[in-house]
Amino acid sequence: MSVQLYARDVGIGTPLVLLHAFPLSSAMWLEQRAGLAARCRVITPDLRGFGGSLLGAEEPSIDAMADDVAATLRGLGVTSAVVGGASMGGYVAMALCRRRPDLVRGLVLAGTRASADSGAVRERRLRQAERIDREGTVQVLLDEVLPHLVGPTTLRQRPLVFGRVRGLVQSAPPSAAAWAQRAMAARGPAFATLRELDVPALVMVGAEDALTGQDEARAMADALPDAELMVVPQAGHLCAVERPDLFNEAVAEFTDALARTAR
Secondary structure: OOOOOOEEEEOOOOEEEEEOOOOOOHHHHHHHHHHHOOOOEEEEEOOOOOOOOOOOOOOOOHHHHHHHHHHHHHHOOOOOEEEEEEOHHHHHHHHHHHHOHHHEEEEEEEOOOOOOOOHHHHHHHHHHHHHHHHHOOOHHHHHHOHHHOOOHHHHHHOHHHHHHHHHHHHOOOHHHHHHHHHHHHHOOOOHHHHHHOOOOEEEEEEOOOOOOHHHHHHHHHHHOOOEEEEEEOOOOOOHHHHOHHHHHHHHHHHHHHHHHHHO
């Protein structure tokens, strides 16, 4: 059963749905809501269990998260949108492309991958989920995930950005964080979905992203029939948060181009 997600909805024009990274919330898109609302309708849901959204009782599943997004768009009267996802949000966006391709008129993937987890990564996710359940806190995410969410340039030159990311990690509900880790560990590869996608795509990756990296981004861009690859300088895994100026301009141009071709 789908969960009706809490979503911030600002601006007018082409709908742009942005799905947040793990273990953050739609609060990560603050600069996008401020910077893009003049050019499109920006919809930023809190994924299941995060922010203002309920967790529900379903088994951990990226597909369930995609179905939540579809139900939320239906509730907002959105019949199709440019769908963007960062990290975990990218997994959800790709699942939405597979399950409800009619809803996707363009795809933005940032700091994410189409490959399934390796055995080591899957085991780490499950171990972290077990520790979160056992301790009732997200301390393990502060210890093991937070250090990799931003690049070294942000750590050196943008302490306020890093502090904001740390605050978002700290505020993650433990139950949602454990559920999402298990959902991500269980997901399969998405390359077949990307190869069949018949809408334009923009793949973005931070030049300093140590979690996904440029090879993963290039593999997605190569699989997509109509894709542009952008490497964001001086940014790590959360390029939208670390370099919102570059991210926003690229996404605005991508969305504007789609709107022009639709006329």
